[in-house]
Amino acid sequence: MARPSVWLARVRRVDVWLPKVVVAPSFAASLFFVYGFIAWTVYISFTGSRMMPNYDLAGLAQYERLWNTPRWFVALENLFIFGVLFMVICLVIGIVLAILLDQRIRAEGVLRTIYLYPMALSFIVTGTAWKWILNPTLGLEKLMHDIGFTSFEFAWLVDRDMAIYTVVIAGVWQSSGYVMALFLAGLRSIDDEIIKAAAIEGAGPWRTYVGIVLPMLRPVFLSAFIVLAHLAIKSFDLVVALTAGGPGIATDLPATFMYSYAFQRSELGLAAASAVMMLITIMAIIVPYLYSELRSERK
């Protein structure tokens, strides 16, 4: 270079806009594929679209239809049952396992690996396995009969009232190890001195955990709750693989409801309205959380 200072200045000028140019495609993609698409879906939910999108506004007609559809209530009720049980059981198992594993266990690494591996697998794979285990005639029931419990009955999978609980069983199996990992990391971050101090004060193990350790893990509870709620609302694969929404529509969730109306029944407007309801629910949980996270990060 003959005149390095000029060259350097040019490089610097390039470097002012280059970062923006580099981020631009991703940003544009997210504006289009996230915000643009959400806007489209919201708009369609206010139209009378059925088979094909129809851009004439029809007010809240689709929402009225949605809330007059008995199947939507089945889906909501199921989401409530599934969501509450799934979150509570995952939290309980996760916390108990984390505390037990925290006792300086020799095989900790192996156990942790075993508890967490379901998270690495697809719901479709594990749903297939669970469907086989819960099979009313060949699975668990036959196993118990052969062991000698001939009166053992287990037909939840094909029972309208009980099928949703089989989804809970498989869902908990899949996600409780994750909660365990979150809490274990939380426990490890607590200063040993605090626990020692509690022991010197004469607090028993139960009081140490319930009175001192768990309250310190509030942030972990919060993020576990957010993740589990998010997983529950989005649950789709698990239901499809395990029960396909059946028997009948007994295990429908909002996610399977939306898919069915969008792609099988060609009710675009109604499907869009149900998707918007899902979005609103998730945002009600996520936005305050994200906001507080980003704020605390800035401090």
Added chain:
Amino acid sequence: MRRRQTHGIVRPKSASNTFLRWLLFSILGLFALYYLMPMIVMVITALKPLDEIRTGTLLSLPQAPTLEPTFRAWGSACVGVRCAGLSPYVLNSVMMVVPAVAISTMLGAINGYALTKWRFRGADLIFGLMLFGAFIPFQVVLLPMARTLGVLGLAGSVWGLVLVHTVYGLAFTTLFFRNFFVGVSDGIVQAAKVDGAGFFGIFFRVVLPMSLPAIVVTVIWQFTQIWNDFLFGIAFTVGDSNPVTVALNNLVASSTGVKEYNVDMAAAIIAAVPTLIVYIFAGKYFVRGLAAGAVKG
């Protein structure tokens, strides 16, 4: 246990201590069995001939172990009307996952770098807006995406899925690299600038080589997510272009003829093997992705 240890739940008193240790191990062992059971059942069922499945039970070991169901699941089982096993769909998944992971990781890396080391006005806002994409329920983008893929001529193709996974993976990859680069000292970048290195020079020669751990985590996480995806696969592909998860579901759900549970289980194992291998050999990085995913969910 040594007396000094106050960290445990049990305060050291030898007799009750031994008992409690046993209790502890039994509980942990029972849970381990609970988590392992589906995998054990899958493997032993896949190794049994069909008549042994009818006569035996879930947990009875195969009397005459056979790989025949596995070969059928791989090469000749019928998915819909096509009887070529899962192998063509495994190929679809590979063709989808490789470009989608590569592109979303590369873009995430350069975004994270630009957003942290070349902070410009609005960088935080842009990041915040992009991050939101990681939290939406995908049901809200299914319909417009289906139409967009149709317009682009990508409907029902593996390339359509590559686009979808790249786009919706960006929020996470950007988040992950941004968090990583925030922890990298600005001094290194400043020094390189003084030496006359430009935006890309610093990226390729300084920043990228030191972000290898972040790349590994992102690749593993994206690979697992995309390989395991079912929703986009079932919504945007048809028949021959199905990824392996969708094909597996079709195979298992098909109701024609005798139900071959052993072939179903072997097929499930085939679909699980890639992510399982990744988990076993790079579990540490997978867990780190999970930790970052605590924000992603």
